[in-house]
Amino acid sequence: MTILVTGATGNVGRLVVARLVEAGERVRALTRSPGSAGLPDGVEVVRGDLDEPATLETALDGVERMYLFPVAQTAREVVGLAKLAGVRRVVVLSSAAVTGGHDTDFHLPVERAVEDSGLEWTHVRPGEFMLNKLWLWGPSVRAASVVHEPFPDEAWCPVHEGDIAEVATAALLEDGHHGRAYDLNGPELISRREQVRAIAAAIGRDVRLDVPTPEQARRIYREQGGFAADNADFLLGFEDYSGNESDPESMTEPAPTAGAPLPTAEQVTGRPARTFAQWAHDHAADFR
Template sequence: MKILVTGATGFVGRNVVRQLAEAGVDVRATTRRPEGRHGFPAHVEVAGADLDRPQTLLPALEGVEALYLFPVEATARAVVELAREAGVRRIVDLSAASVSVGLHVNPVEAVVEESGLEWTHVRPAGFMANMLQLWAPMVRAERVVRYPFADEPANLVHEADIAAVAVKALLEDGHHGRAYTITGPASWTVREQVEAIASALGEPVRYEEVTREEARRLLKAQGGFAAEAADLMLGFSDYDGSAAGGADGYSDQDWSALERPWPDLEQVLGRPGRTYAEWARDHAEDFR
């Protein structure tokens, strides 16, 4: 089986590529910049393609039986149709746990379901890895995290666990027509997350609780993903980009159902998900 991985340089996609390669699968990874290896295993084929321009995927789809689909709503229908015409028989798409609890609608899921191909939706809760882009610059520069929500619990999931569920669905039968809600094994407060990062570093990391407005200013100043995601992460906007309802940013959305662990990950993998402390140890050098 040849498997095509789109979004292959992202947090989850990179892990999908690595885990498939470790399983001995014939993997082709797409990137807009194929001239670099991007840390992929040596025997992984790297193909140039851009999901924003679906026709660029045609060479990469040749001989492919299964597709890991990174969701780009604007071009999803064209990408899925090209995959179907190329002979792809199975699609596993990356979605979000917010869909499972009715807080978000992902049109990409509908496109995949309508394709007539085997499909599986992987719906992760918040990424632990987001903190690499939100907090790591602060930790590297000053050994401090300035952020609100000190003692509010959040269930976050290790990107390698999200990938492991996707890999199972790509390689094994029995996952067609399933939507897996992927969470971590427990919720962690911001204060506890910072403590876990400090423990992984073996150095003190100070936590300073700030208002949402101050955190927004700090993240916007960082630029990149932090600036782009600040309004959503801090509750100033909803998934559709509209302003969130109340003073705390969350009054119109009930996230409590995603604070508890869901059983899907353990049912698929036969083991619990990795904890935040494990994730922090895995990424200690990124914070150092």
């Protein structure tokens, strides 16, 4: 059986590839740049681009199952080509924002394209990625041991990318996941202030927490560049999920209650979901 992993060099796709290889599966990895993919030995790396479905013919040949990175604009064409090529099962990397009704433009069209195809499908819907804190806070931690965070006591249950990959891998390899949409969160409600402390403990040095206003944080993030600049308006509440203007004062969301824990990877894998402290340990070198 050949399994195609699209977005194979992404933060989750790369881990899906590794877990499939560990399971002894034949893996084909789709990437725009095969020469710099850096994937495990034995993986068949092919060039292709989900933005250009015509480039996928070779990648889809002989594939039975597929992990699908979400590209809304071409999803129906890509899924149609996959079905014609003989793909029977598709696992979609989606978002918990679909469950909450916030996402109608990005992940939802991909989910619907797969469901309408008649293929076996599973949607993996992670909430907030722990990794966001590496892209957002990592540069300032490395440069000055400081985190600029205007909402330090805002708390949620961010999810480890390893848990997302393990659920996706289970859905690719095991039966019983067809027709399921798995919302994924971390196992603990943790404030951003506590996250900073966890990172400091993992790297073995103090990290100062600076609490700017949202406007000041937007300026800092834009000057920082990269992920912070690209996502500053959304992360700070100046725009909503669809890119419409909003008020940072609306950032506060109701926290999960002790009586209603959010779903985690454990419900699929049978193993406890990873904590933020574990994630910080896993990425300590990236913050130093």
